[in-house]
Amino acid sequence: MHYATTENIHTTYAEKPRQKVSFFRKVRHAVHSLETRWDHVRLSFKHRFNLMDPVIIFPYRGLGNNREVYIKGRIQENEGLAVEKREDMTVWENIRLMYRRYESDEIPYLPIKGTFYGETIETRADDEGYFEMHFKPGKDLVDPNTEWHHVDLHCPAHKYTLDKDLHARAHVLIPNEKAAFGVISDVDDTILKSNITNFFGKIKTLLMNDAKSRVAFPGIAAFYRELRKGTSNEEVNPIYYVSGSSYNIYDLLDRFCEVKEIPKGPFMLRELGYTRDQVFMQDTLGYKVSMIQRVLSYYPDLSFVMVGDSGQKDPEIYRKIVKQYPGKIKAIYIRNIDQSEQRQSEITAIARELHGWGVPMLLIDSTKEAARHAAELGLITEEGKQNVIDDADKDLREEAQANAN
Incomplete structure (x- = not known):
């Protein structure tokens, strides 16, 4: 038995x-x-x-240091998204553009070359058209006083490119030696009102608003500009945007920041699509943690301020990072989106825990609160704090006027 x-x-x-x-x-x-x-x-x-649209290399902003640089991009048919720069977009045009973004036709497996300060790398796009490149430029090749650098990209002629060579230029952020700290920021419901916790509200915002008509949180542009300056008069502190949004709306987020005068920086977003290891979309929490880890690994001597919201898991993600990188995070600001009693209790407990690690985490109802606290910590100047408060009040007045109309 x-x-x-x-x-x-x-x-x-x-x-x-x-x-x-x-x-x-x-x-x-x-x-x-x-x-x-x-x-x-x-x-x-x-x-x-003969139904192919023109094919383009769509590079995303990269990041790195004077020893290693990383870029990502995609080879796809050109969906004509540049039309959004018009000032008179209708709701139906916005919906059509959003459909084009998610319907975008990738061109898989094409070979592509990238050149950065004389170093050339050859790779091949994956089954979703995405490609990545890692360069090792060498310390003496990169100008320490220049923040933005570029990688020249070339895809040789192929039948799917209509027998034309493709060229593009990717821009790479390498922090200036004068940088005092960096900023890692979420996007949805952190700088941009997205209604991420309301499914139907999120879909409405996504479909019906272009970059110009989307709403930034009052004072956020001024706050990020002041964080860029810190206590100096130069905008040298780098900003990195890590979001659960997909690369399909990269151009929309980039244009939004341009229109709202929010400082530019690399966007680390998620891929959509089916792969052998992924169904439709990468896991948000795991992806954001890995991208933040990538940013921190490039800058071992730079501390960071982190900004997010309470609507999803930013507090939990940032707590994980604080514990993995003790002494690396100066402050955390969490926009108060989910005001349920349970969520408030959870965030209070996380804030209390992080206080024991020497990291202040503030749950904020307005950007002005973050600016006041940042000034107290010496992250921005008193003048910078007042600039944020003034801009926030101005944004609130304009928003109220727009709603009244």
Whole structure:
């Protein structure tokens, strides 16, 4: 007779999760295989019947230091999104543009070269058209007084590029030696009102608003400009935007910051699509943690201020980072979006815990509160604080006037 031992029981229960994981992995692989075949059929059909739109290299802003640089981009058909720079966009035009963003047709597996300070790297786009490059430029090649650098990109002629060479330039942020600290910021409901906690509100905002009509939180542009300056008169402190939004709306977020005069910086967003290891979209929490870790790893001697909101998991993510990088984070500001009693209690507990690590975390109802606290910590000047307060009051008046109309 066979008797169950502790080892047998552990083995029996341990096998079930492995079987589940194996099943879901097989499903992901099957879906990925079908999508890959569909992409091949789609591109072959469009090419055969001259339905291809012009193909472009869409580079995203990169980041790095004088020893290592990272960039990312995508090869895709040009969906004509530059039309959004018009001032008279209608609701239906916004909806159509948003559809184009998410319907964007990637061009997979094309070879691409990048050159940075004489170093050339060759790689190939993946099945979703994305590519990444890591450069090792050498300390003496990078001007320490220049913040923005560029990588020249080239994709050789191919039938899917309509037999034309593709060229583009990616911009890379390497902090000036004068930088006192950096800023890591969320986007949705942190700088941009997105209604992220309200599903229907989020969809309405996403579909019906262009970069100009989207609303920034009062005073946020001035606050980030002052954080860029710190206590100096030069805007040298770098800002990095880490968001759960997808790269499909990269151009929208970039244009939004330009219109609202929010300092530019690299956007680290998520990929959409099916891969062998991903179903539709990367996990938000894990992705944001990994991207923040990437930023921090590039700048071991730079401390950071972190800004997020209470609507999702920013406090939990930032707590994890504080514990992984003790002494690295100067302050955390969390915009008070989810005002439920349970969420307030959770954030209070996290703030209390982080206080024990020597990191203040403030739950703020307005940007003015963050500015006052930042001035107390010596992150910005008293004059800078007043600039933020004045701009916040101005933004509030303009927002009230717009709502009245």
